[in-house]
Amino acid sequence: MTSERRLSLATLDSLPDSVQQPSYDPAGTSAGIVHLGVGAFHRAHQALYLDDILATDPQWAIIGASLRRPDMRDALAAQDNLYTVAVRSGEGTRLRVIGSVKSILVAPESPEALIAAMVDPKVRIVSLTVTEKGYCHDPATGDLNREHPDIVADLKNPRAPTSAPGLLVEALRRRKAGNIVPFTVMPCDNLPANGPTVHRIMTQYAALIDPDLARFVEDDVAVAGTMVDRIVPATTDAEIAEIDAALGLSDAWPVVTEPFTQWVIEDRFPTGRPDFAAVGVEMVADVEPYERMKLRMLNGSHSSLAYLGYLAGYQTVSETMADPAFEQLVRQLMTDEIMPTLEMPGTDLAAYRDALIARFHNPALKHRTWQIAMDGSQKLPQRFLGTVRDRLAAGQPIDRLALGIAGWMRYVTGTDETGAAIDVRDPLAARLKALGETAGRDPERLATAYLGVEDVFGRDLRAEPAVVRPVTEALAALLENGAVATVRAYAG
Known part of the structure; x- marks a missing residue:
């Protein structure tokens, strides 16, 4: 002091x-x-x-x-x-x-x-x-x-x-x-x-x-x-x-x-x-429309940046956003997959998206990807899965949402891309790590194991082909190519 x-x-x-x-x-x-x-x-x-x-x-x-x-x-x-x-x-x-x-x-x-x-x-x-x-x-x-x-x-x-x-x-x-x-x-x-x-x-x-x-x-x-x-x-x-x-x-x-x-x-x-x-x-x-907009657009995007950014070696959100591929990915995620699920008459969702992207870029705010990544098992249902269910009901793809979910799965295995331990802070951390150790680096086994965690995914998503396929593909890409190359491919 x-x-x-x-x-x-x-x-x-x-x-x-x-x-x-x-x-x-x-x-x-x-x-x-x-x-x-x-x-x-x-x-x-x-x-x-x-x-x-x-x-x-x-x-x-x-x-x-x-x-x-x-x-x-x-x-x-x-x-x-x-x-x-x-x-x-x-x-x-x-x-x-x-x-x-x-x-x-x-x-x-x-x-x-x-x-x-x-x-x-x-x-x-x-x-x-x-x-x-x-x-x-x-x-x-x-x-x-x-x-x-x-x-x-x-x-x-x-x-x-x-x-x-x-x-x-x-x-x-x-x-x-x-x-x-x-x-x-x-x-x-x-x-x-x-x-x-x-x-x-x-x-x-x-x-x-x-x-x-x-x-x-x-x-x-x-x-x-x-x-x-x-x-x-x-x-x-x-x-x-x-x-x-x-x-x-x-x-x-x-x-x-x-x-x-x-x-x-x-x-x-x-x-x-x-x-x-x-x-x-x-x-x-009724606050629910505002709540849904914020949970899906801000919090869902934030979590995607946290898991994928951490795996890419980025310490903070602003550092992650400085990579043009990550900015492009999060813009596409909000525009193509999240915004169509929101009904907000009188609200300019594109302006809200642009404001969020500007906030994520704030270099003076050292918001650590590791901090945002905490307690993912509690956050995924509200930040990702409501959007996923709405997309499925409309017969729409979830490729970028699936990448965020796969990023969480890769993160909670507890080992990063260099082989170093990840300090996973989550109520289910021990259970998730054990599932990862049993499945190994096989993306199908790993995705099946994590999608089977009912506390997170309920019972409706684990056998849904429109979920299993894109999550498994994204997880395979992360395991084989790493986060940076995968994000560049998805944002291309």
Whole structure:
């Protein structure tokens, strides 16, 4: 760190004029939102919008919660939970200090403290960014995974849960028992139809505890679906040092992001909400079309770039996009295979595509292909397979989608093109590696093995010739020719 002095309420006055800081007194706000999953994305997205809102309405500060580790709490507690957002583009970096997070709780240390915060009548929204795997569901079906270790553990002790579904339902149970109106649940993760999906997961979990509780969750708890969009890579030590130097203070954990940001929310808040529209949020009756567009075009393309780019030896998305063949591939993927599956009257999908390509090129955003490649078994169903099923129903080819799927298969074998080990971070990593070792480098056996993973592909795709053939062909090309030559051939 470049300074012995820490960013805090006491040192805000010493910030350079170029650094935007809260226009309100963070100490004078009250918490109206509990947010599960205080990571980089939340701090660069939802917390920033709330920072704007608090300037005129101080009742909507955030109590954050970590469901796993104390790292974020420990990093920010000494600086009054202030932190810096660095917005980076080719034109430079803009710094802004955020004050909307009041405190951060750590669920494994004290689930009781977190549940008590969620039961507080002043809290009217509980939002989440816990990643796809945090919902303890089956990505292929969207249902609660009753065999998930966290769910099994929570059902043995439902009054002290640690999973996101368990925490939500226990807090709602206590509000019901205390005649406190339920909070609105607002999931902000990349799940298809995230509102209905999370509502179903909570109801299914509650049904395993008490049928009356399940009816209450199903009938009386509002869930506001959302679409969130901002690229937020993991912050590097070099970026922390650079930000510290610009601040003249030490910030233990700033976040770095791009200029683009979007938030679309279904307007389902029976007990009240902030004036989201006043700070640029799109309030809609049905978020699903926006969600599908983003999942398929941004997230699907991002994952394709991640797997194929990593295999090609590219460290970041912008480095991958600097290869003309990869840019051409992702443009063709969106134009020819994804966009025809989307019905978005009034939306210029070609302009959205071009904006995405420009964002992927941002050289100031060091978004690692390895980071995006994490948890692929949870991501593929919503990022790829909905598009695949729509293409099949229309009798249309899936060659470039199949290449992205094959890139994932090649990646999760756990060995790269030089023979070095890949650090595969995925809930199914051990199982996927074992399947790869059994199948060896035989593309037919390998594709058959991975397409047979029902958790990912369900039961309908594994024997579908229009899927098996192009995936096997793409996998064979990757194994024989490598990612760079394969992408050039597909983009030719």
